[in-house]
Amino acid sequence: QGYIAYAESRYDEARRMFGAVDISTAPGNMADYYLAQIYYHDGDFQKTLTTARNLLRRSGIEPAFTAEANRLAGESLYQLGDGSAAIGYLRKYVAATETPEPSALYILGISQYGNGDYQDAVASLQPVSRLNDAMGQSASLYIGQALMKTGDKDAALLAFDKALKMPFDEGVREAAYYNY
Secondary structure (H helix, E strand, C coil): CHHHHHHCCCHHHHHHHHHCCCCCCCCHHHHHHHHHHHHHHHCCHHHHHHHHHHHHCCCCCCHHHHHHHHHHHHHHHHHCCCHHHHHHHHHHHHHCCCCCCHHHHHHHHHHHHHCCCHHHHHHHHHHHHCCCCHHHHHHHHHHHHHHHHHCCHHHHHHHHHHHHHCCCCHHHHHHHHHHC
């Protein structure tokens, strides 16, 4: 019943039902997965992190659910201001997923950039830079800045040019133009 409420976006009802199940055996052992998703949807990143970590400590969880729990933990850590700690979770998520969420790649890339891992940042942000939206524009700016740090000025110019031609975020356009 909790899953049905979750699938129908009745999150308050789902939260209540999942909170009452026995998590020591299946299918109740998956309640934390759905609770973490609900907490993330609600913007409660501390509860998301705690719940995802609880799930990750258990054995016998399917790999797809473990991957998603790593994404939720990593993105929550980033939202809580700890991008460095997010990197490990997000790397596990990306390694376990064929098509990672752009938000996870973006957060991983800018966290790597913040740590001075410029080559890794470029690799993580490259797929995100293909998006025709504000996240893609920002990813292009970060790629350009990372490439400048590695001394690849020609490639950096192309990334800056791409970011400044996108109309989504005027601040990013201005920074890209300045860097260009």
